[in-house]
Amino acid sequence: MKQTSKTNTNRKRKKRNRQILTVTYLFVALFLGMMGYTCYYAITNQQELINNSYNSRQELLVAQNTRGTIYASGGQVLAQTQTDENGKETRVYPYANMFAHVVGYASNGKYGIEAQSNYYLLHSNAKLADKVASEVSGEKYPGDNVVTTLDVALQEIAYQSLGVYKGAIIVTEPSTGKILAMVSKPDFDPNQIDVIWNDLLSDKDSGVLLNRVTQGLYPPGSTFKIITALEYIRENPDSYSQYTYQCSGSFTHGQDTINCYHGTVHGQEDFTRSFAKSCNASFAKIGMQLDRTKFGNTLDELLFNEELPVTFAYNKSKLVIDESTSDSNVMQAAIGQGTTQITPLHLNMITSAAANGGVLMKPYLVDHVENNEGAVIKQFNPGTYKKLMSEQEAAALTELMREVVESGTGTKLSGLSYTAAGKTGSAEYNSVKTDSHAWFTGFAPVEEPEVCVTIIIEGAGSGGDYAVPIAKRIFDAYFGV
Amino acid sequence: MELYITELSKYFITLFIALYTFECFLVFRFQDEEKRKGSYIRQNLLMFLVHFSCFLVICFETGQIEYLLFYALQQILLFSTVVLFRMIYPKGNRLIINNMCMLLSVGFVILSRLSYDKAIKQFFIVTVSVIAGMIIPFFIHKLKFLKSLTWIYAAVGIVALGIVLILGSVTYGSKISYSVLGVTFQPSEFVKIIFVFFIASALYEKHDFMRVALTAVLAGIHVLILVASRDLGSALIFFIVYVMMVFIATGKWIYLFLGGVGGCGAAVLAYHFFSHVQIRVQAWRDPFSCIDDAGYQITQSLFAISSGGWFGLGLFRGNPTSIPFVEADFVFSAVAEELGIAFSMCVILICISCFIMFMNISVKLKDRFYQLIAFGLGVTYIFQVFLTVGGGTKFIPMTGVTLPLISYGGSSVLTTLIMFFIIEGLYMIRQDEGAKRAKKKRKRRRRNEYFEQESEGEQEFEDETDFENEYEQEAEEEE
Numbered sequence: 001m002k003q004t005s006k007t008n009t010n011r012k013r014k015k016r017n018r019q020i021l022t023v024t025y026l027f028v029a030l031f032l033g034m035m036g037y038t039c040y041y042a043i044t045n046q047q048e049l050i051n052n053s054y055n056s057r058q059e060l061l062v063a064q065n066t067r068g069t070i071y072a073s074g075g076q077v078l079a080q081t082q083t084d085e086n087g088k089e090t091r092v093y094p095y096a097n098m099f100a101h102v103v104g105y106a107s108n109g110k111y112g113i114e115a116q117s118n119y120y121l122l123h124s125n126a127k128l129a130d131k132v133a134s135e136v137s138g139e140k141y142p143g144d145n146v147v148t149t150l151d152v153a154l155q156e157i158a159y160q161s162l163g164v165y166k167g168a169i170i171v172t173e174p175s176t177g178k179i180l181a182m183v184s185k186p187d188f189d190p191n192q193i194d195v196i197w198n199d200l201l202s203d204k205d206s207g208v209l210l211n212r213v214t215q216g217l218y219p220p221g222s223t224f225k226i227i228t229a230l231e232y233i234r235e236n237p238d239s240y241s242q243y244t245y246q247c248s249g250s251f252t253h254g255q256d257t258i259n260c261y262h263g264t265v266h267g268q269e270d271f272t273r274s275f276a277k278s279c280n281a282s283f284a285k286i287g288m289q290l291d292r293t294k295f296g297n298t299l300d301e302l303l304f305n306e307e308l309p310v311t312f313a314y315n316k317s318k319l320v321i322d323e324s325t326s327d328s329n330v331m332q333a334a335i336g337q338g339t340t341q342i343t344p345l346h347l348n349m350i351t352s353a354a355a356n357g358g359v360l361m362k363p364y365l366v367d368h369v370e371n372n373e374g375a376v377i378k379q380f381n382p383g384t385y386k387k388l389m390s391e392q393e394a395a396a397l398t399e400l401m402r403e404v405v406e407s408g409t410g411t412k413l414s415g416l417s418y419t420a421a422g423k424t425g426s427a428e429y430n431s432v433k434t435d436s437h438a439w440f441t442g443f444a445p446v447e448e449p450e451v452c453v454t455i456i457i458e459g460a461g462s463g464g465d466y467a468v469p470i471a472k473r474i475f476d477a478y479f480g481v
Numbered sequence: 482m483e484l485y486i487t488e489l490s491k492y493f494i495t496l497f498i499a500l501y502t503f504e505c506f507l508v509f510r511f512q513d514e515e516k517r518k519g520s521y522i523r524q525n526l527l528m529f530l531v532h533f534s535c536f537l538v539i540c541f542e543t544g545q546i547e548y549l550l551f552y553a554l555q556q557i558l559l560f561s562t563v564v565l566f567r568m569i570y571p572k573g574n575r576l577i578i579n580n581m582c583m584l585l586s587v588g589f590v591i592l593s594r595l596s597y598d599k600a601i602k603q604f605f606i607v608t609v610s611v612i613a614g615m616i617i618p619f620f621i622h623k624l625k626f627l628k629s630l631t632w633i634y635a636a637v638g639i640v641a642l643g644i645v646l647i648l649g650s651v652t653y654g655s656k657i658s659y660s661v662l663g664v665t666f667q668p669s670e671f672v673k674i675i676f677v678f679f680i681a682s683a684l685y686e687k688h689d690f691m692r693v694a695l696t697a698v699l700a701g702i703h704v705l706i707l708v709a710s711r712d713l714g715s716a717l718i719f720f721i722v723y724v725m726m727v728f729i730a731t732g733k734w735i736y737l738f739l740g741g742v743g744g745c746g747a748a749v750l751a752y753h754f755f756s757h758v759q760i761r762v763q764a765w766r767d768p769f770s771c772i773d774d775a776g777y778q779i780t781q782s783l784f785a786i787s788s789g790g791w792f793g794l795g796l797f798r799g800n801p802t803s804i805p806f807v808e809a810d811f812v813f814s815a816v817a818e819e820l821g822i823a824f825s826m827c828v829i830l831i832c833i834s835c836f837i838m839f840m841n842i843s844v845k846l847k848d849r850f851y852q853l854i855a856f857g858l859g860v861t862y863i864f865q866v867f868l869t870v871g872g873g874t875k876f877i878p879m880t881g882v883t884l885p886l887i888s889y890g891g892s893s894v895l896t897t898l899i900m901f902f903i904i905e906g907l908y909m910i911r912q913d914e915g916a917k918r919a920k921k922k923r924k925r926r927r928r929n930e931y932f933e934q935e936s937e938g939e940q941e942f943e944d945e946t947d948f949e950n951e952y953e954q955e956a957e958e959e960e
Contacts, residue, residue: 016732017844024840027860027864031867034870034871038876041787042787042817055784057799128484132485
């Protein structure tokens with residue numbers, strides 16, 4: 001009897017101790033979770049939180065460090081802080097309007113690279129000895145500098161080519177995602193931003209402050225046929241080359257009629273020729289043959305209505321197609337009209353993917369961050385986003401776009417020392433049929449694509465006449481012709 | 482020169498505290514205090530280095546010599562605490578004392594940086610508390626009647642909390658303190674300890690359903706008074722401590738389960754009936770959407786935590802004072818900003834090390850009353866750390882409790898010091914138990930030579946029956 005009650009007590013004691021240990025482990029686990037969360041939150045949100053206007057630490061950094069310089073890839077200064085003898089600081093943009101949107105401004109809320117790289121520009125990773133030297137001479141510490149992927153020569157050509165037109169141009173490297181040039185017009189002089197700020201804000205119509213490359217939403221017009229063609233190839237991988245169509249200048253289905261540009265009659269054509277000649281009637285018919293659910297999925301994969309893998313401000317492109325989409329809307333969408341809206345950046349990404357064997361590289365503007373002595377603080381490497389299409393599909397699209405240049409609407413790019421491929425577009429944007437935005441998106445050389453351009457000129461007319469010549473100037477500049 | 486010191490010291494300070502923290506867990510390798518000695522001495526050295534380097538930076542950054550004097554006073558206090566404790570209680574646990582002093586010194590550093598006046602005030606309170614606290618282990622060790630005051634504890638607790646509810650001054654929407662002769666008291670802090678004693682004495686022998694129900698009613702009154710005073714953090718601590726202690730006292734998982742369900746139910750009710758609870762939950766879920774009012778404090782705290790990086794901005798290099806009530810509720814964020822995430826993680830680990838030692842002591846104690854006390858105080862301590870750190874980092878909704886030993890606040894630091902010293906007393910009780918057992922074992926071995934047929938279980942049983950008598954005998958001998 002004695003013995004049992006003893007072993008009982010003993011067992012109870014052991015059980016109790018096990019329970020105490022359980023509670024201990026429970027709390028330790030809870031704390032480990034909390035510690036992990038805290039570290040993760042603090043380190044990953046460092047950059048975002050410093051930019052919050054409620055965070056006074058930004059002022060602390062401003063008081064401590066001179067804002068860093070922004071460089072082009074060739075070493076030219078794009079933005080720089082100059083301090084006069086009274087300690088007054090001025091942000092200087094040597095190229096004035098030319099880089100207005102992409103480099104942005106550092107006051108009045110910050111924009112462009114100035115906003116995107118604010119964290120780096122505010123901080124200083126100068127060597128301790130340099131900081132000491134600054135302290136001795138009563139200066140601020142030199143902030144870290146940002147070296148961009150931008151190419152001054154290409155930016156200049158693009159900027160000048162747009163002339164007085166409103167519009168946007170983006171030049172990228174398909175194999176890496178580097179953005180070489182980014183122009184948006186109308187523009188402004190960032191040196192004068194504080195003076196002109198209120199005027200720009202009150203001017204609601206022109207949208208001068210908007211970067212049209214990343215935030216401008218346009219009807220894609222015939223450039224969208226790249227996507228319609230891709231979907232048709234996907235659904236008919238073996239038979240698309242046997243496609244034929246007799247174009248009479250228009251395509252009618254029920255109540256709706258789709259006309260070719262300026263009513264042109266294209267006659268007998270196959271798939272390649274429909275694309276090269278940008279035949280609206282033929283593509284409206286192709287659109288009608290597509291499986292709407294699959295088409296919708298392809299659009300999702302191509303990042304319509306989705307977030308883009310970029311670190312700067314942009315707008316999402318818009319187009320939804322599914323089972324319930326009406327015939328009329330599908331016909332419109334197939335030729336890039338109707339409610340479809342796309343940013344030049346997004347169209348450039350799709351074109352780049354086609355040029356890069358179907359693989360989309362994440363577009364980026366900042367190559368690396370360095371300290372005042374040029375030692376690299378942070379290197380941004382090209383990053384693969386996703387394979388948007390198979391290599392065969394990319395090759396087929398390239399073939400189609402090659403034909404546009406060889407025999408279609410983009411012949412101004414044929415017979416040159418380099419080979420180019422692309423698609424033109426003339427996007428009608430109001431009821432007056434003659435007004436259209438001129439589009440071109442394409443790349444060169446076809447064999448080993450090095451450069452991809454996307455151009456839109458608002459209200460200029462046809463893409464072939466207005467956008468293709470600008471693409472030629474940019475390609476010429478790139479290849480040094 | 483100054484810049485070299487302030488910049489390099491960041492890394493050294495982090496290194497020192499990391500090594501200290503490492504030693505905190507290294508001591509658990511050994512069961513024997515004697516073998517842990519090496520770790521303790523290294524800890525004392527590292528403590529000194531952290532404290533010294535921090536004040537060196539403070540002096541360079543401010544250029545004010547008075548900090549040096551202040552530092553010297555702190556160093557004397559911490560040094561004499563460690564040495565005196567060792568002299569008075571040679572059998573005491575040094576890890577707890579070391580950690581206590583380490584956390585106090587971190588508190589002094591960060592408070593000196595935030596507000597010199599408050600740091601001075603805190604220093605005096607700590608000095609008085611430590612001197613007074615030194616006798617506590619002795620009383621815990623010797624006073625036997627502590628077990629029998631059950632209902633007196635409950636009465637004192639409820640009255641003390643009730644007085645604040647009725648007479649207390651309203652601070653920032655919560656009634657939590659009252660002043661006597663110009664000294665402000667925050668009774669909920671002290672009642673935490675009394676509460677643990679109450680539950681332990683009520684349940685250590687008898688823990689049938691009626692007993693548990695009775696304590697539940699009395700504990701519920703504590704919690705409700707605190708909720709009515711809008712001191713939600715303390716209410717939550719009392720609740721969790723109660724549930725955990727009932728679980729350990731009864732050994733029944735069902736109580737833990739019921740407590741969990743009841744707690745969730747109460748939380749849902751509180752959310753629906755109190756607008757200030759809703760506001761806090763909203764501020765937790767998306768603080769940036771209400772950054773101007775309810776979310777202001779938490780977002781400022783997040784800015785602070787995220788701005789320091791692993792090694793911090795350096796003392797006086799950040800802007801922690803932008804957080805409202807930083808020195809009481811958000812001191813952890815200030816530490817993270819200026820001393821770095823790595824440093825603040827070490828601080829948490831030191832708190833965990835204390836907690837594990839508390840639990841370790843609890844497990845080893847044979848006397849159920851003391852075991853429950855050690856367990857209850859351990860849970861009180863660690864859960865408070867969890868609430869304040871979790872609240873400041875948006876891990877859980879903010880409740881506005883202090884970080885024990887580091888935050889500014891006399892009642893808070895005094896209470897925590899008392900808790901630590903009580904645990905020391907319990908540790909010595911455990912040592913006595915251990916010594917008794919060792920003596921018995923020796924006896925038993927001798928006896929076994931004659932009665933080899935006796936079973937192991939029976940021997941141990943006899944051990945325990947003798948225990949009380951012998952304990953008293955020994956106590957007399959010591960006197």
